Amino acid sequence: EDQVTQSPEALRLQEGESSSLNCSYTVSGLRGLFWYRQDPGKGPEFLFTLYSAGEEKEKERLKATLTKKESFLHITAPKPEDSATYLCAVQHSGYSTLTFGKGTMLLVSP
Amino acid sequence: EAQVTQNPRYLITVTGKKLTVTCSQNMNHEYMSWYRQDPGLGLRQIYYSMNVEVTDKGDVPEGYKVSRKEKRNFPLILESPSPNQTSLYFCASSSYGRIYFGEGSWLTVV
Numbered sequence: 001e002d003q004v005t006q007s008p009e010a011l012r013l014q015e016g017e018s019s020s021l022n023c024s025y026t027v028s029g030l031r032g033l034f035w036y037r038q039d040p041g042k043g044p045e046f047l048f049t050l051y052s053a054g055e056e057k058e059k060e061r062l063k064a065t066l067t068k069k070e071s072f073l074h075i076t077a078p079k080p081e082d083s084a085t086y087l088c089a090v091q092h093s094g095y096s097t098l099t100f101g102k103g104t105m106l107l108v109s110p
Numbered sequence: 111e112a113q114v115t116q117n118p119r120y121l122i123t124v125t126g127k128k129l130t131v132t133c134s135q136n137m138n139h140e141y142m143s144w145y146r147q148d149p150g151l152g153l154r155q156i157y158y159s160m161n162v163e164v165t166d167k168g169d170v171p172e173g174y175k176v177s178r179k180e181k182r183n184f185p186l187i188l189e190s191p192s193p194n195q196t197s198l199y200f201c202a203s204s205s206y207g208r209i210y211f212g213e214g215s216w217l218t219v220v
Contacts, residue, residue: 034207034209036211041198042214043212043213043214046208087152099155099169102152103152
């Protein structure tokens with residue numbers, strides 16, 4: 001059974017204080033690992049897809065990395081508008097169910 | 111503009127009264143799915159469809175039905191809603207590793 005564990009559950013940062021969110025996973029044959037951002041009451045917004053260990057992707061202040069057991073979402077010099085819940089999900093090679101972690105709620109204070 | 115549209119966005123209904131939540135996408139995606147999101151449990155997949163007339167159960171299918179008669183539409187049917195189906199529901203469609211979510215449907219069953 002696919003499993004995704006995100007840590008920490010919640011993170012409070014000061015504006016400009018860089019940090020990382022963790023996503024540990026267990027999956028039988030990884031097809032893709034996804035990162036999403038979700039604002040309260042809204043649908044998840046796509047950020048990145050990573051396909052193989054060693055892969056990295058960047059977008060503005062965010063950088064996602066992938067190993068065989070975990071993924072990190074690095075946030076560099078965050079701003080208050082980066083406050084959201086960040087979700088990680090995995091899809092196994094059968095291309096069916098997407099398994100989500102419970103998310104990390106990030107709050108960036110000015 | 112790529113869109114996944116759900117209706118209704120908000121609904122309060124009574125136990126046992128059949129309801130349908132519609133979902134439509136304009137991206138010609140073959141793969142569509144439904145999720146529910148509950149506090150502390152994260153996003154869980156209800157049903158998915160890999161193409162017209164092809165549907166399969168996700169992690170939490172009990173109490174739900176779906177149909178896929180056209181490529182763009184994937185309605186979620188609650189034949190006899192119960193209070194434990196009170197939740198925030200998301201429809202999603204995907205192609206080549208990127209998944210698009212709708213804005214969500216808040217459903218309350220009293």
